[in-house]
Each structure stands twice: as structure tokens, then as C-alpha cells.
Amino acid sequence: MKLSQQIINPLEVHGPTIEGEVQPLNYKRIALDMIDSSPLESLTCSALKTAYKRKNIDFPVVFERDLIIGQRDFGQVITALENGSSFVYILTSLRPGNITLAHHVLLTFCSGLQRCYHIPVIVQVCDIEKFYLEELVLEDIQKLYHDMVPQILSCGFDQNITYIFSNIQNSQFMYPNIIKIQKLISVQEIMDFYSLTINDIAGFVTHPSYAIAATFASSIPSLATHSQAWRCLCIYFCEKDVHYRLARNIACNIGETPPATLALKIFPGLRSVGTNMLLETAANSIFMVDTAAVIRKKINSCLSGGRETIEEHRKLASALSTYKQVIVAITAGFVQGAIIEKDVAIEMFRFLCPTSNAFHALVSKYENGLILSGEMKKEVIAIIQEIVISYQRGLQL
CATH class of the missing domain: 3.40.50.620 (HUPs)
Structure with a gap:
């Protein structure tokens, strides 16, 4: 297995890589x-x-x-x-x-x-x-x-x-x-x-x-x-x-x-x-001069934390309806919806969503398999488009 360490400096940033796939940044290491x-x-x-x-x-x-x-x-x-x-x-x-x-x-x-x-x-x-x-x-x-x-x-x-x-x-x-x-x-x-x-x-x-x-x-x-x-x-x-x-x-x-x-x-x-x-x-990258259509295309193609199939993604959601929430689901070996730590759109949403209640609600639904990656991205796209369009109007004044 090919491994490499993360690099963080003003000229280069990437998380640790495993078999060429860039992993999330280790912020505990960065903080130290x-x-x-x-x-x-x-x-x-x-x-x-x-x-x-x-x-x-x-x-x-x-x-x-x-x-x-x-x-x-x-x-x-x-x-x-x-x-x-x-x-x-x-x-x-x-x-x-x-x-x-x-x-x-x-x-x-x-x-x-x-x-x-x-x-x-x-x-x-x-x-x-x-x-x-x-x-x-x-x-x-x-x-x-x-x-x-x-x-x-x-x-x-x-x-x-x-x-x-x-x-x-x-x-x-x-x-x-x-x-x-x-x-x-x-x-x-x-x-x-x-x-x-x-x-x-x-x-x-x-x-x-x-x-x-x-x-x-x-x-x-x-x-x-x-x-x-x-x-x-x-x-x-x-x-x-x-x-x-x-x-x-x-x-x-x-x-x-x-x-x-x-x-x-x-x-x-x-x-x-x-x-x-x-x-x-x-x-x-997403630029503040991008059109709504370009933003939609870019977000829909960005790296997702959703599971490979709908069945895998929804397993935890079905478990939650019959057992005692997440603990029982984990004990039984159910897949836990999306892997939000790897999801680019969710990480952007963390910076951009104007209200914390809306942010946590979307993350919870996605993480627990209640919504799919495409449904989550639709909400993220709407927020980004709103920010960019508002910015472009101000730029034209």
C-alpha cells in the first residue's frame, strides 16, 4: 500500500494519500x-x-x-x-x-x-x-x-x-x-x-x-x-x-x-x-464570476461521501426506524449513511450555510442515510448560487 504524509505550507497543501487518493487533512497534526x-x-x-x-x-x-x-x-x-x-x-x-x-x-x-x-x-x-x-x-x-x-x-x-x-x-x-x-x-x-x-x-x-x-x-x-x-x-x-x-x-x-x-x-x-x-x-475551483449552471456542474461532480449504492447508503436509516438509534445500528454492523468527513460539498456548506440549525439538520440527514448525495448537493448548490449571484450584482454596481 502506497502512503504519503500530508503537506501544509503556503506553496502546497494536500492531506495524506493512500494509493494516490488524497485523504482529509489531519487538523490535530496541523494544530500541534x-x-x-x-x-x-x-x-x-x-x-x-x-x-x-x-x-x-x-x-x-x-x-x-x-x-x-x-x-x-x-x-x-x-x-x-x-x-x-x-x-x-x-x-x-x-x-x-x-x-x-x-x-x-x-x-x-x-x-x-x-x-x-x-x-x-x-x-x-x-x-x-x-x-x-x-x-x-x-x-x-x-x-x-x-x-x-x-x-x-x-x-x-x-x-x-x-x-x-x-x-x-x-x-x-x-x-x-x-x-x-x-x-x-x-x-x-x-x-x-x-x-x-x-x-x-x-x-x-x-x-x-x-x-x-x-x-x-x-x-x-x-x-x-x-x-x-x-x-x-x-x-x-x-x-x-x-x-x-x-x-x-x-x-x-x-x-x-x-x-x-x-x-x-x-x-x-x-x-x-x-x-x-x-x-x-x-x-x-469555484470562481465568483462563475454562472449558476457552471456552479451546479462543478458541485455535482465534486468528491462525495455518499456510499456506492443507494441500498448501502440507506441501511442506517432503515435501522433507525426499528432499533434504538445509532448505537444499535453500529452494534448490528449497519453502514452509517454518508462519510461526511470525505464529502467536499458538506465541508463547503460548513463555511457557507448562514444558520447553524439548517447546517446541522442537513448533515444529520445525510450522515444517517435519510437523504442521498444528490439531494444534499442540491441544497449546497442553492446556497452557493445565492452567494455568487449576490456578489456579482454588487460587482456590477
Whole structure:
């Protein structure tokens, strides 16, 4: 049996593989690797819920569905904001191109926090990284960046306090911090953290310093005047944790404040819950410019956790009608409906369903064999289509 370990870093994400099939990500392992990170505290969550309610903003579902994998000093930042501090900025990053459903989840989460506390958001567009990874000329990369700006702003941001920049565009301002950072990190550290080899291009060794530099306000022109007063809050999917862990490790050595962090679980690509939509091909991603018909086709073809036959899938449902629920069904050896841990559509639904009651009801029916994969996907498709159509209307305004 051919086995391989999972890989999680900003350049590559996949769960462990068995005979070439990508398995779900092992988040217990990821959490252990996120050094000095800890779970979200209930007091912080309660304070956030009160703040969102005060501003009449929907409370993000990621706080309620086990989608936050770890944080560092996040509670300190929320306490400071609750006490009236205005010197906090949110940092998130992405590569240039049409935004995907995964981008939309991350960006709307950031814009919601921005509206709640009226704080700046910095969106770092990693065009240099894109240039290193893909066979595109630099002019094409820069065009992708410029086309992406209105797509980002349409995710609910306040344009007056949102600053979007590309690494090429902003490199002159970041460069003093970049060279300080590069002096403090060894090539071996970068190779280990990013699973690089001596055959990878040299650019991959230098790129992390751009991501780290943006966590320091002195790298951001709009914040540089009072840079020592600002605290950065990095919000990201957890494959980028290494960037911000390194930033915290070296901040004090260059006279900067360590950033706070909030890491989300990864939004999956269509081929497996063990993949990352942000790093997948176009065929395995859903874009916010996709039509309703394209979305339906993509979701219907994504990896399902349903059983091979209807009879297998429904065995638990029939057992539940005659015996004492799941315990008896398991003891008797009945198949337990869908394997939700492997189901891509269910994992997307976890991020997207606006109400927890509806989410848990659908999962329960599917897991217990009361509905089939196609019936479940129909509901997920409807939610995604609604989100995408609403976004497209805003983009046209």
C-alpha cells in the first residue's frame, strides 16, 4: 500500500494519500505544528458576538462551527478594540487572479470585522509569488492584480479604510524591513518550513520576507506615520501560518510589535477535502464570476461521501426506524449513511450555510442515510448560487 504524509505550507497543501487518493487533512497534526497557538477563548467569542449584535452585523459562522484552528493574542486585540483602541489593522493576503469562493469566505470575514470595529484592512496581493509559480510574463501578472482590485472591494470593504497593494508595487516601502528580515532567517529555515529543495528557484527563498514585512506597520505607507502604535491582526487559512509564526519570532529583534494571528481551517478544492481551493486548478475551483449552471456542474461532480449504492447508503436509516438509534445500528454492523468527513460539498456548506440549525439538520440527514448525495448537493448548490449571484450584482454596481 502506497502512503504519503500530508503537506501544509503556503506553496502546497494536500492531506495524506493512500494509493494516490488524497485523504482529509489531519487538523490535530496541523494544530500541534502551529507552535504557541491556542484555541479561541469563549470569553473572546462572547465579546465578539455582543459587538456584532451591537452593530447589527451577522455573526460569522466560522466562530460557531469549529473552523478556527488557532490564534495568538487574538483576545488581546479584541479587548483593545472593545476598550476603544483605533490602532489595529487587519492583514490578509492572496495571489492575483479571479477570486474564488475560498477567497470570498476569507475576505467577507475580514470585511465583517472591519465594519464591526471600523478598523483598516490591508490586502496584500502576492504577485511576485504568482510570477515564480506560473508561466506568465510580468505584465500579465500586473494586469491580474489590477483586475482583481474591484473584485476584492466588492466583498463588503469600506473603501476609505481599505488598502490593497501588490508586492511589486509596494516593495520600495517594504524593502528596509525585508532586508532586516532576510538577515535574521537562514536559508535552511526557509527550506525546512516551505519544503524546498536545492533545485527550487531562488525566489522562493526570498519571498517569505515580503509576507512577513507586511505584518509591520512601518512597511505600509498609509500607517507608517504612527507605525509603533499599530498592532497587526493577521487573518488567513492555516497553510500560511508559517509566515506569521516567523514574523512573531523576529519582530522584537527589529524593533517591531509581534502580530496577532487568527488561523482558519482550509476551504477545500473540488477533488478532495484534503486539498486547498486557493492552490487548485480552475477546474477544481469555484470562481465568483462563475454562472449558476457552471456552479451546479462543478458541485455535482465534486468528491462525495455518499456510499456506492443507494441500498448501502440507506441501511442506517432503515435501522433507525426499528432499533434504538445509532448505537444499535453500529452494534448490528449497519453502514452509517454518508462519510461526511470525505464529502467536499458538506465541508463547503460548513463555511457557507448562514444558520447553524439548517447546517446541522442537513448533515444529520445525510450522515444517517435519510437523504442521498444528490439531494444534499442540491441544497449546497442553492446556497452557493445565492452567494455568487449576490456578489456579482454588487460587482456590477
